[in-house]
Amino acid sequence: MSIPLVQSYRIAKYILEQKLKGNKRYPLVLMLEPLFQCNLACAGCGKIDYPPDILRKRMSVEDALNAVDECGAPVVSIPGGEPLIHKEMPQIVRGIIERKKFVYLCTNALLLEQRIDDYEPSPYLTFSIHLDGNRARHDESVCREGTFDKAVSAIKVAREKGFRVTANCTLYAGEDPDDVADFFDYAMTLGIEGVMVSPGYSYDHAPRQDVFMGRRNAKQLFREIFKRGKQRSSKWHFNQSSLFLDFLAGNQSYQCTPWANPTYNVFGWQKPCYLLVDEGYASSFRELMETTTWENYGTGRNPKCDNCMAHCGYEGTAVEHTLSSPLKALSVFLLGPRLDGDMAPELPVLHGGRVPGVAIPVDQIGRRNADS
Numbered sequence: 001m002s003i004p005l006v007q008s009y010r011i012a013k014y015i016l017e018q019k020l021k022g023n024k025r026y027p028l029v030l031m032l033e034p035l036f037q038c039n040l041a042c043a044g045c046g047k048i049d050y051p052p053d054i055l056r057k058r059m060s061v062e063d064a065l066n067a068v069d070e071c072g073a074p075v076v077s078i079p080g081g082e083p084l085i086h087k088e089m090p091q092i093v094r095g096i097i098e099r100k101k102f103v104y105l106c107t108n109a110l111l112l113e114q115r116i117d118d119y120e121p122s123p124y125l126t127f128s129i130h131l132d133g134n135r136a137r138h139d140e141s142v143c144r145e146g147t148f149d150k151a152v153s154a155i156k157v158a159r160e161k162g163f164r165v166t167a168n169c170t171l172y173a174g175e176d177p178d179d180v181a182d183f184f185d186y187a188m189t190l191g192i193e194g195v196m197v198s199p200g201y202s203y204d205h206a207p208r209q210d211v212f213m214g215r216r217n218a219k220q221l222f223r224e225i226f227k228r229g230k231q232r233s234s235k236w237h238f239n240q241s242s243l244f245l246d247f248l249a250g251n252q253s254y255q256c257t258p259w260a261n262p263t264y265n266v267f268g269w270q271k272p273c274y275l276l277v278d279e280g281y282a283s284s285f286r287e288l289m290e291t292t293t294w295e296n297y298g299t300g301r302n303p304k305c306d307n308c309m310a311h312c313g314y315e316g317t318a319v320e321h322t323l324s325s326p327l328k329a330l331s332v333f334l335l336g337p338r339l340d341g342d343m344a345p346e347l348p349v350l351h352g353g354r355v356p357g358v359a360i361p362v363d364q365i366g367r368r369n370a371d372s
Helices: 005-020 061-071 089-098 112-118 133-141 145-158 177-188 213-232 242-248 285-291 310-325 327-336 361-370
Strands: 029-033 075-078 102-107 125-130 164-171 196-199 263-265 268-270
Touching: 005 145, 005 268, 005 310, 029 061, 029 310, 061 263, 061 285, 075 089, 089 145, 089 164, 089 177, 112 145, 125 145, 133 145, 133 213, 145 164, 145 196, 164 177, 177 213, 242 310, 268 285
Parallel strands: 029 075, 029 263, 075 102, 102 125, 125 164, 164 196
Antiparallel strands: 263 268
8 A cells, every 4th residue: 555544544534524514625635835945946846936035935833833723634745945945844844743644745855864863753754755757867857967866865764764755756748658667666666655646737937848748648648657557567556546547547537626735835825726826825724715716727717727637636636536436446446547548538628718609628728739
């Protein structure tokens, strides 16, 4: 199992409680973003495009823990920027663990070996270490040689000290399915719990735009990768639901549920999600949930969302589907996603730039805008 049973049970219990309360929109994972500053400048990152005074901002321990309490999600993911730069990160993590929340501390691992003794192994703490493929591909995506070797070294040290570890892998245009499959094989030898995989989101502020895939290309890539997985002797473990992987393979017509992964950062509660950085902020979690025009975001609803297939938007949808169709989820878990035949139809495009009264399948927009 890539996710421990106790964690799966606690999350399922939380979801059941929300449903019994009649809550239609509720958070699953809080994206707690305590700073934007990073020690890398990756080609596909739109998170560090801020002036120096903003990059120097740090979220206080009090604000971070208040956000955890206010949101109430059972899981807290701490991205950035690079969280290990934050001098009070050990106190933030400790406070989250004391609340018995599962925390994923996302890091490029460049600082992990020198800071690891600031943390204690816990079933509630997982280091989520960025690895975007094997050595050459990873170093290319983060725009610095040697980062792959440092990340692998940090993974080994963390595992030796008894920490939970996962790999966070983002795939971009030009990926070779054989190379990705080789990377997944190698990742399994490192003793990690699993890989969290997602196609890159096309940030408007990213320094390069040619690294992103459209939806059709992304789905075809994942089908090719999963085909190779069936031919390998090693079993790949993913830190994601089986139906999200089925979605990546083009077999599910999912709409985004951005409220499942709300974001709190140095500006406040970000509308509507972790990936859209120019849509405004709310002063409280309640205000975020009540005043965000959720119907204006998602596949076919907003041009910024048309090529997105990121886990922070669609994993929540897949989890809901898992609960409503457990036998289907179990079948995909046991047999893997379907890898041939027609893909599920895309949701229609309803935003501007179309003939009135005519709904255009979003994969046509994706092919025209991103795969040409």
